[in-house]
């Protein structure tokens with residue numbers, strides 16, 4: 001065997017003779033490494049929005065913050081677009097800024113990326129790379145990262161947790177260098193790197209770290225009234241092309257800066273990061289080129305092939321922007337053929353981005369005859385094993401021997417599927433007659449103009465077959481499905497549902513199965529309302545044109561979580577103002593539960609979530625819950641209501657009214673408090689007590705607003721059932737910390753706000769115009 005590691009970083013050992021700074025061993029995942037680096041760098045501010053698999057970075061930092069281990073200002077955006085805006089503003093303010101995202105999150109933020117590079121404002125954005133939707137897939141590939149290649153950001157890649165840690169330090173230095181001044185992406189593989197723990201070395205010498213980073217250079221900022229400046233001027237021909245050329249020159253300059261910063265980092269840590277990592281390439285005749293973690297698999301495959309006399313090697317860039325074209329030319333000079341694997345396709349281009357750029361790099365060297373094969377592999381997190389790497393080497397070997405490439409571009413690892421082998425049919429679709437049972441009778445009171453609802457006895461409701469089948473994957477005791485059953489019990493006739501991303505969606509539609517027995521659509525939770533409104537209008541237009549039978553009578557319902565009413569608020573308000581005939585039903589479980597219980601804006605103050613941790617210096621969420629019902633009330637909708645799974649009759653009455661209004665007048669919004677035993681940290685059968693207590697302490701008042709008139713439908717004061725907020729808080733593990741004496745000011749703040757909102761609501765209830 002020849003030297004196993006020609007240029008890759010050596011494995012960490014306790015004693016490190018080559019390192020100039022004290023380090024200690026740790027056993028960390030990529031996400032943990034990114035969080036530790038953030039703490040050690042001491043960013044001023046982090047703007048973020050949770051998305052798997054990158055969320056853990058913010059969660060780890062939240063834990064550390066709560067325990068006083070750093071003082072990075074952590075701001076949860078209303079979505080990734082908002083988070084990117086927060087970061088841009090903060091970076092304009094002159095401090096060091098961090099963001100972390102993945103997949104759809106990166107795409108949702110994408111529009112902001114050229115804004116930031118175009119104005120030359122450095123910051124660091126970590127991407128735990130994940131497949132871009134759709135279909136929705138949470139596992140790792142590079143389809144998100146590739147969208148960012150043309151944004152003018154420097155792109156560093158990190159093949160393992162150690163590299164994630166190290167690259168974050170490098171990113172700060174490179175981005176802030178006066179001849180670069182660009183934001184920097186650090187891209188590592190979702191799950192493969194973000195979640196797998198490895199032995200890494202972390203700094204144990206704050207002074208040396210400080211010295212390496214230096215102070216951020218002083219540049220004009222909008223925070224300096226002595227030197228007013230315009231940031232982001234309107235710019236047309238010919239200035240824009242000059243602006244872009246300067247950006248391009250900054251990318252060129254970054255080549256040398258990156259090399260120098262990596263060299264300094266090596267002196268400091270003992271870990272080399274060549275711009276192009278090359279493994280056993282000195283005499284290689286055949287090569288495989290791969291990005292990040294898959295390259296490590298290929299190195300092991302190369303070792304095996306070397307033992308049987310094959311001259312093979314592996315190339316893997318540590319930097320994608322600026323693209324290391326010269327380094328590729330040098331490394332491939334004497335290589336006969338190379339297979340370039342891309343974990344994302346550039347559809348229709350005849351190759352993945354990496355393959356096309358390697359080809360382009362070689363093309364300008366008349367002496368280079370390397371044949372390049374492009375292979376798309378590992379999409380949606382499909383594993384890449386040693387055997388796959390061997391195939392890549394073999395395919396390149398055949399090309400080297402024959403002097404031709406039989407297949408310049410192909411997918412590797414895709415299977416053709418089984419003819420006629422579609423998803424197995426599940427429960428039969430529900431028939432209209434089965435669900436048109438008249439469980440609620442709705443009529444308008446001519447005197448008041450309001451709707452009156454008569455419900456059939458509750459026992460009769462059990463006869464209505466459910467539109468959602470059992471056997472879904474929700475946690476035991478989850479409140480979403482009892483809530484949905486209550487809703488479905490009174491909805492008459494044919495329903496079309498759109499579920500936004502969240503627990504309700506994820507646990508019911510794992511391909512090839514579905515729990516939905518009616519027409520169901522999913523769109524991501526930033527845009528469900530717009531999507532459903534389009535469908536509603538197409539329905540009416542096709543009815544009008546006679547393309548659908550006049551007898552077709554559909555009700556359109558969007559189901560969303562409270563998180564969906566953060567990131568999707570713009571889309572929902574747009575639909576509300578346009579007044580489409582549809583319902584938006586929000587099940588409010590007070591957090592982003594599907595991604596591991598991060599705070600949503602609906603999370604009440606003081607409640608613990610994985611991004612509003614509790615510890616010696618922080619007790620849960622720092623600000624009050626969003627009053628989404630009142631926001632929709634301000635849109636002057638025909639009907640707005642709040643309800644709780646714990647008050648089924650009240651809920652069903654309101655849903656029956658909502659359906660009437662959604663069919664006859666326009667958009668209706670309802671917010672339903674929904675139990676989440678897992679993340680509220682209660683017993684699975686604790687729903688009744690907790691939901692009742694939330695209403696009895698007036699935290700979650702039950703009311704409706706019909707054509708602008710507010711009616712409280714459950715008044716704990718009048719019923720003699722009013723309890724203090726603490727009676728509700730003591731029922732949940734997520735709020736137990738608030739009962740400690742140290743949290744008294746927090747409880748007082750929550751109680752005061754609950755009382756203020758309740759008194760306001762009562763005043764509206766009593767006022768004839770409100």
Ligand SMILES: Cc1ncc(C[n+]2csc(CCOP(=O)(O)OP(=O)(O)O)c2C)c(N)n1
Pocket residue numbers: 049050051052080104105108501502503504524525526560561562563564565589591592593594595600
């Ligand atoms: C653009 C984008 N950002 C983030 C995510 C990750 N994500 C999926 S569901 C979800 C939380 C949804 O919260 P909520 O709407 O309250 O529903 P719940 O999970 O609580 O049922 C998040 C953050 C995503 N899928 N897309």
Ligand code: SF4
Pocket residue numbers: 473474475476477478479480503507589593594675676677678679
């Ligand atoms: S995490 Fe909560 S909301 Fe999601 S399925 Fe489990 S109990 Fe239901």
Ligand SMILES: [Mg+2]
Pocket residue numbers: 561562563587588589590591592593600
């Ligand atoms: Mg939620």
